[in-house]
Every structure is written in structure tokens, then in C-alpha cells.
Amino acid sequence: MPPPTGPDQDPTLGSLRTERRRLLNLGYRMLGSVQDAEDVVQETYARWYALPEERQREIDVPLAWLTRVASRICLDQLASARVRRERYTGEWLPEPVRHSATWTSTGEDAARDDPADRITLDESVSMGMLVVLDSITPAERVAFVLHDVFGIPFAEVAETVGRSSAACRQLAASARRRLADQRPGGSTAQEHRQVVSAFRAACETGDLDALVALLDPDVESRSDGGGKVRAALRPVVGRDKVARLFLGLMCREPELELVEEDVNGTPGVVVRIAGTTFAVLAADVHDGLITDLWLIVNPDKLHAWTA
DSSP: OOOOOOOOTTTTTTHHHHHHHHHHHHHHHHSSOOOHHHHHHHHHHHHHHHHHHHHHHHOOOHHHHHHHHHHHHHHHHHHHHHHHHSSSSSOOOOOOOTOOBSSSOTTTTTTTOOOOBBOOSGGSSSSSHHHHTTSHHHHHHHIIIIITTTTTOOOHHHHTTTTTTHHHHHHHHHHHHHHHHHSOOOOOOHHHHHHHHHHHHHHHTTTTHHHHHHEEEEEEEEEEETTSOOOOSEESSSSHHHHHHHHHHHHHTEEEEEEEETTEEEEEEEEETTTTEEEEEEEEETTTEEEEEEOOOOOOOOHHHHH
């Protein structure tokens, strides 16, 4: 992005920069990666500044143009991401974001804490939601995020996806059904926090019975090491297997510390060894039991937690 030359020389620059946060939030919900979201925003701005000044002045609503371009870039990336992930070692999980973290993949600007670089945390960015969104088609994901999360009319969604408004409406409806099927029920924030707190305590004390009692019979645990850190390459399913997996991790690392912290706006656990973050754990809780556990240990996805 070209450096600012002052408000007098570039009257649109200030208004465009205020939309950076919205575009970053859009990119993250589309792609599940902070780095990819940042790349999308950079490319979007680059395309804006590549337009002749006359063409820029003809665009009545720059934000709508920026959103459409960013969404199209995301749509292209989602299509190619499926190919890339076929070569990924083990499970691919979304990058966890920290409540107090600024949007930066390197952590270099964390101390600045610019409100324009912070993520807006809500249900649409929970780990459970992002995991399900990653299982649907790119067109479904784009239509759902644009309309249901950002409130963009289907007529405008159609321009991005390249289909009719009716088709985009069906895409979003299909995404909603998938979300409802794979994430039935739910829990309040307080219930979720209580269960996660009890899970942490059971892991620390090594209480197998207490840990098993917190897990759904069909609980599933997935780990993302990206081939850089040792992690289970396939999902571990069943309360007994999952309970023994986590207790085994505790036994192998005597200096391991579990700290409760929000992960993607939902109560989770940060795993530290000698004060350094080693892993981030997110969970889904339904009817008082943990149904899913996502353990991210790939260091490339933990910059916000280690900065």
C-alpha cells in the first residue's frame, strides 16, 4: 500500500483506512487465518490504488467496492486452499485469535494496540463455527459470511459470487443447515466456562474419572501441528481415548501449565511450558459436556500468543 501523502493530497485515504478492521474481520472469517486475512487486505488496497484517479472518483461507495474485491480474493483463495491442505501434515485447524491481540501475524505491533487492527469477537468467529465453515463449499462460505455475518444484501453477494441472487440465497441456506446439523444445541458462556474450568482442574490433578465425566461419549479431539510439532495426525474419538490422551500429555511434561483464557471469544485453555505458550486449546460444550476439542500446536499459528 502506498504511504499516505497527507489528507489534502489523498482525501479518500482516511476513510479507506478506517475500513481496514472490517476487511480483516471479513478475511479471517472467510479463511480462518490471520496471515491470509492480512494478505487479502493488502491485495485489496493494492488494487484500489492501481485504479486511475478518475475511476476511483466514480465509485460512490468505496467500502462496497473494497468488500467485493476482498471477497472475490477470498473466494479464489478458498478454492486453492483445498488443494494446498491435501499436502498439509495432519489436521488443518483455523488459527486461534486472542481477545487482547492486535491483528498482526508477527506480533511486532502488539504493544501499539491500534483499535483499527483488532478483531471483533462473536459467535461467527468461534473455533467451532470456523471448523464447520471450512467443511462447506467456498461459494457457500462466502455467501453465508457476507449475508448472515456482515448483513450484505443477496443482490450484492451475487455480484461477488457470480451467481443469481436466488442461487446465493440457497447457498447461504445450505450453509445454515450444515451449521445447525453439526453444531446442535449449545451452552451459555457461564456453563461453557465452568466445564472448561473443570476440565483444566481434572487434567492438572490427573483425575481420570472426573475428566471422563466431562466428555461426551462421542467427543472428538483434533490436533494441528502442521508437521512442525508432534501431534496426532488423525482425530481421537471417544471419551476414554481423549481423556487418556490429555492425561498422557500432562505426564510427559512435568513443567506443563494450563491457563484458562478466551480463545476466539470463547473460554479455552492455553498450554505453557516454562512460561512459554506451547499450545492453545479450544472446546465446544453442549448439554454440559465437551463434544469437541481443538488443540493447535503449530508454532506458525501461535504468534499472537507468544509475542
